[in-house]
Amino acid sequence: MTQDEKTSRRQDCIFQAVIEALSEYEYYQLTIEDIAARAGVGKSTIYRWWKHKSELVLDTFRAHTASIFDLDLAKTLEDNLIQQLTRLAQALNHPVGRALLVVMANHRELAGNFFHDFLLPRREQMHALLQQSIERGEIRSDYPFDLMLDTLYGPIHYKIIFFNRMPDDAYIRALVSLVLQPVRMQASH
Incomplete structure (x- = not known):
């Protein structure tokens, strides 16, 4: 086993x-201390890679969600959006996702880095x-797409953070339909 494989295995633990x-x-x-004991490593091993538990939580979230946000370009925009929002809701509703929200609220610099490197x-x-x-x-090309994306993702965060509820499938589908309505190409009659 190479040193890189050992490092990867330890980090996974x-x-x-x-x-x-x-x-x-x-x-x-x-x-x-608790993390080190659970992982079977020394605290110094953890501190070699992460200065603070907040950084460790961010990297755990990245590892935990590594491929769940991949898009499927063969699917429609609507299908991809529904898939993305469902997976985001599940990831943020997971204990690591909830911890990530706390980290992002309390550590502005880390939040900025997370936005730049991950989001x-x-x-x-x-x-x-x-x-x-x-x-x-x-869809039409003359639309404020950044605003559209914010309009889609904002309610997911809102429901989880303020209402402590995971949006269900019906909510996500209705949200996507509502936000896509003004941008869809109108069928010719």
């Missing part, structure tokens, strides 16, 4: 320990999907 700990208690109770590339993928949808004739 640490991420799993974070998930287990956050399944039992809230972010503010999370300690590096912005996914938003760029969504813009590529929007462009493809324009080329397919699904």
Whole structure:
């Protein structure tokens, strides 16, 4: 086993320990000592890679959601949006997602880095999907798409943060339909 494989395996054990700990208690109770004990590593191993538990939570979320937000360019824009919003709701409703929301609210610099490194590339993928949808004739090209994306993703965060409820499938489908209505190409009569 190479050193990179050993490092990857240790980090996976640490991420799993974070998930287990956050399944039992809230972010503010999370300690590096507990994570180290659960992962079977020393605290120094964790501190070698992460300066603070907040950074560890961000990386755990990244690892936990590594491929769930991938788009399927063979599907319609509507199908992709429903899939994305459903997976976002599930990820944010997970204990690691809830901890991520706490981290982002309390650590502005980390939130900015997370946006730049994790969320912005996914938003760029969504813009590529929007462009493809324009080329397919699904939607018009003269629309404020950044506003449209904010309008789609905002209610998911709102429901989870303020109402402590995961949006159900009917809510997500209705939201996507409502937001896409003004941008859809009108059928010729």
